[in-house]
Amino acid sequence: MSKIKVNDLRSALELLETIPGQLIDTDVEVHPHAQLSGVYRHVGAGGTVMRPTKEGPAMIFNHVTGHEDARVAIGVLASRKRVGYLLDEAPDRLGHLLNDAVKNPIKPVVIDQKEAKCQEVVHYATDPDFDIRKLVPAPTNTEEDAGPYITLGMCYASDPETKVSDVTIHRLCLQSKDEISMYFVPGARHLGVFREKAEAAGKPLPISISIGVDPAIEIASCFEPPTTPLGFNELEIAGAIRKEPVQLTQCLTIDERCIANAEYVIEGELLPGVRVREDQNTNTGKAMPEFPGYTGPANPEIPIIKVKSVTHRKNPIMQTCIGPSEEHVSMAGIPTEASILLMVEKAMPGKLLNVYCASSGGGKYMAVLQFCKKIPSDEGRQRQAALLAFSAFSELKLVYLVDEDVDPFDINDVIWAMNTRMQGDSGIVCIPGVRCHPLDPSNDPSISSSIRDHGIACKTIFDCTVPFDQKHRFQRAKFMDVDPSLWVPDMF
Incomplete structure (x- = not known):
């Protein structure tokens, strides 16, 4: 304090x-x-x-x-x-x-x-x-x-x-x-x-x-x-x-x-x-x-x-x-994170662990959702959470879904999950023709035939989570849990 x-x-x-x-x-x-x-x-x-x-x-x-x-x-x-x-x-x-x-x-x-x-x-x-x-x-x-x-x-x-x-x-x-x-x-x-x-x-x-x-x-x-x-x-x-x-x-x-x-x-x-x-x-x-x-x-x-x-x-x-x-990322992004947490928690308590509206999206366009699948019937709910995120914040364009062992605040870790846990033909969900934000220059009819008016976008979900029945195949390497300050006190 x-x-x-x-x-x-x-x-x-x-x-x-x-x-x-x-x-x-x-x-x-x-x-x-x-x-x-x-x-x-x-x-x-x-x-x-x-x-x-x-x-x-x-x-x-x-x-x-x-x-x-x-x-x-x-x-x-x-x-x-x-x-x-x-x-x-x-x-x-x-x-x-x-x-x-x-x-x-x-x-x-x-x-x-x-x-x-x-x-x-x-x-x-x-x-x-x-x-x-x-x-x-x-x-x-x-x-x-x-x-x-x-x-x-x-x-x-x-x-x-x-x-x-x-x-x-x-x-x-x-x-x-x-x-x-x-x-x-x-x-x-x-x-x-x-x-x-x-x-x-x-x-x-x-x-x-x-x-x-x-x-x-x-x-x-x-x-x-x-x-x-x-x-x-x-x-x-x-x-x-x-x-x-x-x-x-x-x-x-x-x-x-x-x-x-x-x-x-x-x-x-x-x-x-x-x-x-x-x-x-x-x-x-x-x-x-x-x-x-x-x-x-x-x-x-x-x-x-x-x-x-x-x-x-x-x-x-x-x-x-x-x-x-x-x-701007701090001012716009953190309230957006809170809004998504609030919306998803109402629908499926305890499943969404954290949210990060990343710098690369300016705090508005991109969110990483850390989702926890606890039982077989949780499979698919992660995508429902993404849809709720779009509802909670209309200006959101991209949602990345990751598991509980991925740090949503570390974009390198998010991209690692995308590389090793997602296939484009099944993990990418596109929702074209949805109103988004007018300040994104790509949200314009000149960019895509799916856009009928400036400010409309194709909202996209990148599901980088492991299927529940495959979790045993995606265990990250486990390192010894130590206190590094004993060896390098000036760094920690």
Whole structure:
């Protein structure tokens, strides 16, 4: 158990400072336009970022060009091991931790504005020198980006009819001194429903964007239906992880709440009927690098947030991530693991031992399911588990099934199982024509005749499990179980 209680970004960084190899900083000045991300690509981005890259420590840039009073933290969640430290759980049990949290939610509480650290410094959009681009050191990932992006903004809004609230992460581009564009993946986020209801009524939707928060909130905010249906506030999952409620406070300029100990809070309104071209300032045709490893196309018509104010803590720390980095794998993948565990456990208790949404799938496209066949009638249930996984997370494209003696978190071990336990003609199950994710460029009619619309895919199961009646033929070589630290203490 850690002696440092993590409940915001600063305490998270304080914890990482105590763990060798988990946090570094630099006083060398860095430019937020492409250069900052270019540096961290080599330090610790990982994920689906173009090589050379690697898993490494989180990093703080103490001097950012154009932002004298702010620092930028990146890669806080860009390591599964580091997420384990921050959530106080073993890395291979994180999916189980979140699964338990979903079952035992704790509702957030609202504290007085005087106690809210996020409002220590206030900037109103009515001030003549107000410019969000100067106040918030949002980087660009590449030189082709449509503009500076807020990549880790906790967007919080409420249903204009039912008043239920939700938090999600969206693609947010700074478009002008007081405007931010907001991208919605069709049908994938609750805030999209809220926005559509408000727009249908011709009314703006109040929205707060909290940046630099407790990592538990960042992870929890990435849950999706059916695990968290419309009306389920994911802040309740973050509360369950910490075993205490998330603290919110009332915004200053809009009728909405924000995360009370955030480093930055942007208050604004999603305007009804107003759209802008995402790359209106660059004309590159591109938005920013997304989790599959490719730069997403700029959206020709995208909703806009009119900013009312920016509040922040004294000496704020901007938190950002590289779109295709391991950070996305942690945020999207671990909640997906929990969702699959939850769905399969309901159908066949005790059969699914663990799930890993691998880095190579960006945390969304690929899952490895470790399945235990205990009796003859379990044969075939492993494929049922794969089908349930597809149901639990619609954006999932590939499922690899492995036995209990295969480490699902070691892709080399998974591929070993594929090589020695699977035959292509019987172990590969294809399910064409299923809706998946629009950011996968191969999910397009130009790639396959089975695809009728962009975003449809052929979901595939790779059954690398041994048939139950053949288990005696597939026993792995058994080595003596010893404590290696007696011989090489520096390594263990």
